[in-house]
Amino acid sequence: MKKNILGLTMATLALSIGVGLTAADEAMAHGYVESPPARGYQGSLDKNTMGWTQAYEMYGNVITNPQSLEAPKGFPQAGPADGRIASANGGLGQISDFVLDNTGVNRWKKTDIKSGMNTFTWKYTAPHSTTKWHYYMTKQGWNPDQPLARKDLELIGTVAHDNSAASNNLSHKINVPTDRSGYNVILAVWDVADTPNAFYNVIDVNVKSNGEVLPPVEVAPEKPTNVKASEVTTSSAKLTWNKVNDAKEYNVYRNNQKVGTVGAIQFNDSNLKENTSYSYQVEAVGFNGKISEKSNIVTVKTQSSEVEDNQKPTAPTSVHSMGTTDSSVDLMWGKSTHFLGVKHYEVYRDGKKVATTEKTSFKDTALKANTKxxxxxxxxxxxxxxxxxxxxFVVTTKPKEEVPSGVREWKLGTFSKPELYTAGEKVQYKGKEYKVTITHNNYGDITWAPGANSLFK
Ligand SMILES: [Cu+2]
Structure with a gap:
């Protein structure tokens, strides 16, 4: 391993960088698989039991930031590269190391599971609107010593969503194939609808035996009951219904045409005409692929825009920053609803209005560094x-870091391949200047950072 080249112990590395890890609190921070615990979340739990230093040695920066394993969406065609899947390629600089990509049968803590139906539960720290979730598992005969790659993984389940907030679908039932046993890795991917990114969480499992089996192939699920409409506006309506046993997902029909498939027990229909009646039905799709009868018909009449506006919209939710620099905060929030529609949002900084926007985001610029x-x-x-x-939402801008001209800045997580550093060269890192002591190829993860080893002084 490359760390040995430096002749350093991980404990000294951990101590030397422990103070500098403040990036975590204001990062994009969106969510992780809580149960069974994803690798990164396990690290944050271990921090509380084994202590910061030991957990840091084992997991790296993720222990303070398990909700930031974020990378471009589009897996498996796009997304983090092979060998960088578990670290989400450093989480767009939010984790900025690749410790989670380490491999080996005994490298990670595992959760015992049975094959068959398993429930995966997410924790969302910012419940972005969501396209879908997808789950992959290592194939039979994969090699746990090799870097985790796409060729090792196969799709074991997809959970459809209607682009509403992730918070209405926390738990997913996914079928683990019965031909797996022992150590396997499950990759859970959460595709966010209103950003170009997704969250990548690997879960280390030990498949012990066969558990809950799928319903027999010939049995169709019951039809959905208690279908109801609420939050009806001039252009949209929300449908809800009771959960159906053994249903993987639900198809929603408007005037006999399928308009959506969702894993949750609700669906938001939009682009409707005002003052118009629509009839809805919902059917359940079983894990065995069988389809239920359609539910009873529910008729919804959209609001008329002639109606007097005498109600206030719901308040915007989960205001957070999608990225904070020394002079800007990139705000984002959850949509408000109103029966006639929302015209725009007003953004206030320290009580003063700074923007009016139709979007659910606003980038505030020209701010002071290191200021709350x-x-x-x-x-x-x-x-x-x-x-x-x-x-x-309270946020502190980053301290100003000035890089003198002609001095290269060493930045965590930005190396796509090793970079050559020549003895005597000056390097800037976190506002401090260093000199390269030994000419070397630098791999760019945290253990290769100036201050963390004898390569820089
Ligand atoms: Cu966000």
Whole structure:
């Protein structure tokens, strides 16, 4: 392993960088698989039992930031490269090391599971609108000593979603093939709808025996009951229904045409005409592929825009930063709803209005470095009614780091291949200047950082 070349113990590395890890708290921070615990989340749990230093040696930066394993979406065609899947390629600089990509049968803590139906539960720290979740598992006969690659993984389940917030679908039932046993890796991917990114979480499991089996092939699920419409506006309606046993997902029909498939027990239909009646039915699709009868018909009449606007929209939710620099905060929040529609949002910084936008995001710029700001957002309805303010979001901009000209800046997680550093060369890192002591190829992860070894002084 490359760490040995440096002749350093991991403990000294951990101590030398322990103070600098503040990037975590303001990062994009969106979510992780809580049960069974994903590798990164296991690290954050272990931090509380084995202590920071030991957990850091084992897991790296993820122990303070298990919700930031973020990388471009589009897996398996796109997304993190082979060998960098478990670290989500450093989480777009939010984790900025690749410790999670280490391999070996005994390298990671495993959760015992049975094959057959398993439930995977997510924890969302910012419940972005969501396209889908997809789950992959290592194939029979994979080699746990090799870097984890696409060729080792096969799709074992997909959970469809309607682009609404992730928070209405926390737990997913996924079928683990019965021909797996012993150590396997499950990769859970959460595709966010309103950003170009997804979250990649690997889960280390030990498949012990066969558990809950799929329902027999010939049995179709029961039809969905208690289908209801709510939050009806001039252009949208929300349908909900009761959960059906052994249903993998549900198909939603509007006027006899399929308009969506969802894993959750709700569906938001949009682009409707005002003052118009629509009839809806829902059917359940079983894990065995069988389809239920359609539910009873529910008729929904959309609102008329002639109606007087006498209601306030719901307050915007989960205001957070998608990236904070020494002079900017990239805000994002969850949509508000109103029966006639939301006209726009108003963004307040420390109580003063700084923007009006139709989007659910706003990048505030020209801020002071290392300064605390409090943001709130409110929604304004088409008729001009204002919502309550969102919960305040407090964020501190990064300290200013000035890089003198002619000095290379060493940045974690930005190396796509090793870079040559020549003895005597000056290097800037986290606002401090270093000199290269030994000419070497630098691999760019945290153990190769200036201050963490004898390669720089
Ligand atoms: Cu976000």
């Amino acid at each position: 700001y409090t943001y709130t957002v409110k929604a304004i309805s088409l008729g001009g009614n204002a919502s309550d303010l969102s919960a305040p």
